[in-house]
Amino acid sequence: MQAFNGDAALKAQMIESVRPRWESGALIPCAILKWSADQHAYSLSAGLIESSDSDEFEKRTGIPVEVATFCESLMVVNTVLIQNADNPMGWDLRMGDAIKAFGLEWLQAIRPGADLSDVLPRYIVQFMETTLSPGFEMASEIQPVLRDAASKVLDLWKRDLAGQPIEPKEWRQARAAAVLATEQQHSPWAHPLAHLVETLAWPLRDVSKEISQPFMYLATTWAEYASRSFLTEEDQRNQVLALDGMRKVAIAEREPDFDDKAREAFMDSIPEEKKAMYAGADPEVRDRLKAARIDAFAVTVPLFRRQMDEMLTLIKTC
């Protein structure tokens, strides 16, 4: 796959076609290609081809769809939608200027003809190094069993991307350690990291299309952790309970017969967590949480802007 099919004029034409709509807010960041007249929702990447068809996207842009949607996911974590009947779209989009700028920066950074297929595997290696560093905001939540499992997987990722041979047994041992870590890691804040390590304990090029989902879960939790001080005490308590509820549901979901009825019964068995998980459905609470997220941009925007800059560097080196 060659970005913009190697054509600099095509790159310029595509970027210029989305620029005014992106700057006006007519296009939004979205974790999937979104081009829906019914929902009045149009995402930036889908705007390049005015369609949500993934095959069509890759054919016409030469950009792996998972790279495009991942770049948008980095912005989604720092975006808040505020309902506004006066806006023809039905909402106002709130995000920091440094976040919004990334929307066109990552497109501009792409060299026509570049092969972007290794961008996500290389990014996730850097990201894992960040999460395992002593300065990571959630470092104190990561138990040794998870840190060891994540380090094993990180080592295999690096060797694999460097082209070094890895015995199947080494991957099997790393996967077993990752599963054990998920079982034994009880901090609700670190569960998303355990989920990511377990899900991606494979050669990264084989699972590059599956990186986005566990990353988003972790990135969202990371942003929430970093912005806890912007919440009321009650909302902070609910936040921890809701995360723990999600962890418990994820464990229960592994049962083969866990259908909608079983889910309902399970939720009833954890009433405190259930109440916290649904707290955001109350309009008053929802508005309060959104306001806190916007206030917390002061903390979260610099964090995620660094991640965006790392992504830009990787894109430029392709």
Add this chain to the structure above:
Amino acid sequence: MSDLLTNVTDATFEQEVEKSDKPVLLDFWAPWCGPCLALVPALEGLAPQYRDSLKIVKINSDENPKLVERFQVRGIPQLFLVRNGAEVTRVKERTRTRLSIELDQLLD
């Protein structure tokens, strides 16, 4: 339907499964079933890894009532490991990583 996963029916079960020289992982599914579709990438990811030791097939539960009855499928997705046409066990896990660990234990 992925080329990595063979589509098996009531009519082709004998040839594709009972006469298979390798153990077979049966995946009962239906096109309207979200969790079934969510399982596909995991199975597609595992198929090349187990190419030499396991055959992975899909069975549309809406279109193959005899097999649904034979394996007493009451909900989908439902996975079974089969050797020589006879059920060895029901496979519990659903994610690529956990499925891989469970299959390694069953195939050892």
